[in-house]
Amino acid sequence: MSWNPGGGARGHVNEMGGTTAGPVFQARDVRGDVHVHGGGIPLPIPRQLPRPGILVNRQEALAALDRMVSGHGLVVVTGQAGIGKTALVLHWARGRLEDFPDGQLYADLHGHAGTEPAPPAEVLGRFIRSLGIPGEHVPAGLGERAALFRSLVAGRRLLVVLDDAYSAAQVVPLLPGGPGAAAVVTSRWRLAGLMMRGAGVVRLGPLGEGAALDLLGTALGSERVGRHREKAGELVELCARSPLALSVAAARLAARPGWSLDDLVRDLADERRRLSALAVPDAGDEMTIRAALELSYRGLPDRAGRLYRSLGLFPGTAFDARMAAALSGEPLPDARDLLGVLDAANLLEHLPGDRYRLHALARLHAMDTVREHDPPDARADAVRRLVEWTLAAVLAANDAAAPYRRLPGPPDAPPGPPEFADAAGALDWLEQEFPTVRAVARRARESGLDRAAYLLVDAAWPLFLHRGQHAERLDFDRVGLAAARALGDRYAEAKMLNRTGLALRALGRPDAAADDLREALALWRRLGERSRAAGTRRRLGLLAFDRGDMAGAVAEFGAALEEYRAAGDDRHVALTLCDLGAALIRDGRADAAVRDLGEAERLLSGTGDDAYNQARVLVLLGQAHASRADPATAEDLVVRGLEGMRAIGSAIGEADALHVLGDLALQRDRVAEARERYEQARSILAGAGAPTRILDRRLADLGGP
Structure with missing residues (x-):
């Protein structure tokens, strides 16, 4: 058993x-590929390609993509930030849907998003779920997930688009293994490791002058650009003929019809300390994009600008309107409206499920801007509001999923936590938001909010009890342990040692688990917490049970039982x-x-x-x-x-x-x-x-x- x-x-x-x-x-342990045969209900056909941006005059690159995909099956599209890599690949992919009738998978790998790159295991989990495997059936380990993914796509004519990769090591586990499937990767890096594996390479450079003018005309209207051809030429050069910089500049002009191209050119000229990098190829990519994003930001209404800056403090990736409201201090209805403003300004991406994320480069700009414009105490208040709201939400989920747990009541944290109709709904929310909860707990620790960090970890326990052992669980529990120790709270420390002991047990490390549990037991005894000590002895009994030592298990359980009976x-x-x-x-x-x-x-x-x-x-x-x-x-x-x-x-x-x-x-x-x-x-x-x-x-x- x-x-x-x-x-x-x-x-x-x-x-x-x-x-x-x-x-x-x-x-559990998978070595090599797993092959699946037989019929049954067919797997779903994913259609995950986002809507592409404007693409002009990239026929040569599109033709190169055709050749490379046909010849290699794996292609890296590389170039500067904002050069249009994603737009190129998405346009190409949407034009080749018939070549991949079994679906198209898409993942943003956040290689240059200002946060940690997306872990391959998490991306694989999303891919596997999109192919019809329920979340609770997805293996925890990277190797197991990669093997299962290759098995699911074996023999299928399917396209995988991996956007904004950080390294070859991040990409390799995400590649389909069999013939018929293809993968296209975008990255600011050339990813020599993928070239060594036979990948084709498409290098994307700036637009030609004519193509840049065409892009501006498509965004603003050819008549408006044609009337001011000379100034339009100056503008595309100030934007370094970068598609992203041009698109953001055009959005600024479109949002203010009273502005002329001459007005925008003069405004760019006033920013020469930043825009001078446009003429210096080795000055870095960010200066071009940053200047364009700065113009878009400066055109925002004041409250939308404040929300944009506050989002630069968000430690996760995707967020909803409640999280944005907590972070910014805006009422929830206003936060929703302001997110719409940012979306219209092309600074924000609206995701399925009414969730959002800043475009990768916009997030970097928001991070810089909030540091430049908001004093430290205002930034600290924003982080505190987000931490308190997240804690209120996790405590509400805990109450719905495990009402017998006696945890502190949630803090009064506007706009208020989500409401859960039942335990299953609370567990679903915890599972979906676990990456954000983990990131917020870490930010709480970094910000000295140790009590909140500890409680976030403590309150998330039902997720692991009911939905299995997440690969990230031990590190998450150790955040809680570090917070408890920083507080000097021996009770909380012992509680977290119980948690890390169980996490280590689940990972098949019984000796390390026993060390943490014995340390917890010693703390409970010093604190005079006899019932809590009994709970730790129960956990030590589980370790004996795992080893097949039934006599030892019965002894530990019996000792715990005696204490609990005495305490009633x-x-x-x-x-x-x-x-x-x-x-x-x-x-x-x-x-x-x-x-x-x-x-x-x-x-x-x-x-x-x-x-x-x-x-x-x-x-x-x-x-x-x-x-x-x-x-x-x-x-x-x-x-x-x-x-x-x-x-x-x-x-x-x-x-x-x-x-x-x-x-x-x-x-x-x-x-x-x-x-x-x-x-x-x-x-x-x-x-x-x-x-x-x-x-x-x-x-x-x-x-x-």
Whole structure:
């Protein structure tokens, strides 16, 4: 059997549940490619290409792309910032849809966005989900994700567009492996590592003068440009014939019809300290773009300009109107309107789901501008508002997903946290926003907001309990640990050591996990927190359970149980009885397990706020009855537990129940049903990054993969 922290009775659980639409994959350690055969519901066809910007007179580059893709299958489009690499590739790709009937995948890799480049594992996760694999089934590790992605696209005529790459190492895991698929990469770097792998290269330079004038005419109207041909020529040269700089300058003119080209040229001339770089090729790319963005920013209404600057402080990538309102201090309706102004000014990109992000270069400009114009105390206030709002949102999600946890009430942080109808919705939000929550927690630490950083980590716990072991979990928990230590709060430190101990356990590092848990235990004892010390002993019991040391596990669980009974803590008595029951089942003592688990069920039925453990004890009781050769009772109990896990959106709990149902089916000689249950459970576990060894053995014994 396997097990999960606070969960079922079978070691590290790697489970899957829910309704699937298409193939289901599950793996722990994958070496080499995985090949998928057979029919079933076809995978979805992704159409992810964003709408391209204006493109003029790039026929030579488009023809080169045609040749390179046909000859190499992998092409790097490289050139200066703002030179039009993305526009070129998107126009080319949209003109070749028939060549790639199985879909087009797109990812912005944020190579020069002012934040850390997009991790390949996260990009692969998005790709795999877009190909029809539910998020809870996506493996945690980079290697597993890359292998699954290659398997999903094998034999498909599909295009992958990787925009703004930072390095070859970032790109390589994202490349499709088989014939028929192609990848086009844009980057300011030439990416010699990809050239060594046989990539073709298209180098994009500035527009010719005629093409630059055509671009300006397309944006402003050819008649307006034609009336002032000389000034238009001066303007395109001041903009270094950069498509992005010209587009931003044209947007400024279009937004102010009373301005002439001569007015804009004079305004550019007044900025010679910045625009002088336009005439110096080795002065760097940013000066050209920065000058154009500065003009666009200066034309914004005051409040839109303040919002734009505040977004330069946002530590993540994508944000919604609530986050923008918190950061800027604007009321939510006004923040939405102001985001529309920034979108119209071509400084902002509107994403699906009513989310936004600054264009990469605009974000760099906003970061510089907020430092130049806003005093340190104003910037600190903006960060504090964002941290407090994020904390309020995560605490609200925690309350919806795990109401039995007694955490502080959320701070009063306008515009108010999101509302969650149920636990599943809260978990969905936590999963989607985890990259932002992680980035905000780090920024809180950097800003000295250690209490908030600690609470952000603490409140996010339901995500890991119900949706599996994220690859980023240990680092995130260590942010909370560092914050607790900076506060000098020994209670919080011990709590975070419990968290890092469980994270290390989930990563298969039991010795390191034991070190952190023993350190936590020593702190609890010094603090006189006997119940908390009992909780840490429960966790040490889980490590003994993992090692197969049932005597050690029973001893640790028994010691914890004694403390909880003495304290009158019925809920933790019940949870510890669940742990003890799992160990007794593994030890072949089913009658004793039924007795202890029955008591746990009675205690948990008196609480209405712990649906997870109410479902979990049913699954464990089902296992115990199965060991007593009572399969009908066992199956009824486990099915009820499975329904409970699905109701709260707990993928890990669902997989645990499916594993037990597989055992029950096998016990009754229903081999096909057992195989199906094991495969479902295995897929969930692989997606959650949990070990699948036990299920692998089960399937191998049945002649499965």
